[in-house]
Amino acid sequence: MKKTYLRISPEVEAALAENRPVVALESTIISHGMPYPQNVETALEVDRIIREKGVVPATIGVIHGEIIVGMDRDEITYMGKAGLAVRKLSRRDMGAAVALGLDGATTSAATSIIAHLAGIRIFATGGLGGVHRGAPESFDISADLDEIARTPVLTVCAGPKAILDIPLTLEYLETKGVPVVSYRSDRLPAFYSSQSPYSPDYRLDDPADIARIFHLQQEMGLSNGMLVCNPVPRQYEIPQEEINPVIEQAVREAEEKGIHGKDSTPFLLDRVKQITGGRSLDTNIQLVYNNVRLASEIAKALAALSAGEL
Template structure:
């Protein structure tokens, strides 16, 4: 049996049938330094509450899967060193060993499904890495979207990825990719990617209805809702492109591969943008949290 623990706030929302939004915990442990990580995590939760839903930050503490963190638990996680970054492949191992782990997109989706949470807000999803024709480096997030019935609200795939190939894989896997209120796929820190989104919806209630209809049709998997970063906070794609190329070249020269690629690239881009990428990241996560709460409210109204 999975030892699944709900925070007091999440348990009350479950009992009362109030809308819930899942949140990952790698943004706390691997995304930014103390105390900015703790402050941002609390801000994201507060944003979801203000939008009429209940936040459920997911993490593993001492082998127990927590859905919703008490303030002291979140602070403990934010201050901790050596926390595992847990995905589908090592989620069960982390639980079995009684370890502490932060959940990635894939692991958060799995935990959300077990907890009965239908909507998850994150920053950006993983995907097909540049050079994947040589390295076969493809994120587990894509397979999870094809298998696990959770609607994921993100600012699109991370801009460091091969976006055309990521879209192709999502199409092959049958994952709906829905741009919110624009025709173009957003690219994380940038509103524009140069790629037309497969689908567009402007109403959170329609996104919620599509989620429920997938289940009614017996279709596996979830939906990816690509929510563009607010215009005032974006870093234009033409500004980022040469910086991403530089960071990618540095990673290849250093022999950085597998799970270490994304953290290296994000860290290097933080330096190359003079901190702008971090501020944009926070802005887009908050924006995604608001939209996820609206979708969760629509789902709760359908119940």
């Protein structure tokens, strides 16, 4: 049955039909992750980087109740200018957004679901949502974790967001059976920082090896995704000993203001940006560029495996 609520751009549709590599991209990073105009500039530069790698970009979002896979420049600009006025969409919101004709920026969870619906197997983002600090009392756990556990899409990120409880996030992923890979590092990256004290399940140095593991997961009928953590380049990182006190200050301020749930991440990221004088935003932009480069290489290897060429 034709999915009337889903519009796949002709470029993305042709690439999927021809088994050419495609990388899915979320839209929350555009509307909620960065201010305008840096958000639109970053999104368009991400498109350019992916195309330069010989891969097709597929930015995903919802406009007037229509799910779009492969947003064009005008649609990305619309989402970026609207900013925080655009509703954040996770799994629970998708039906309502379509039925009510809403605009929506897709989180990692929603992007994974839609990518899978469209037949896209790789998704690149900035940082992974996870278990928030204080979660044993608040039960504040991102839906991103459950989604990566039940949707067969490979996610490339710069590690869990630094504002999270990283050890509990890793425990949750282990419980859910999600393999966590660190690219070319024995330590797990932590978003702004290229290294944390924590170890991944696997260190892999070749995008083709990453693609083989995910390809075999799918061949075995396993329905879970896979998490690939790609360290931000050292020249752009903010080391943990420098960023942790900033995050702790932002978390305290959120608690004092009673900010929690889906509002906490935008508040914390914006507050960290303010305290660091914009340096954290520069790091965020560079790690996104780095992630889409790696995701493109994995996508090419996965397409070659599917074609029996690797």
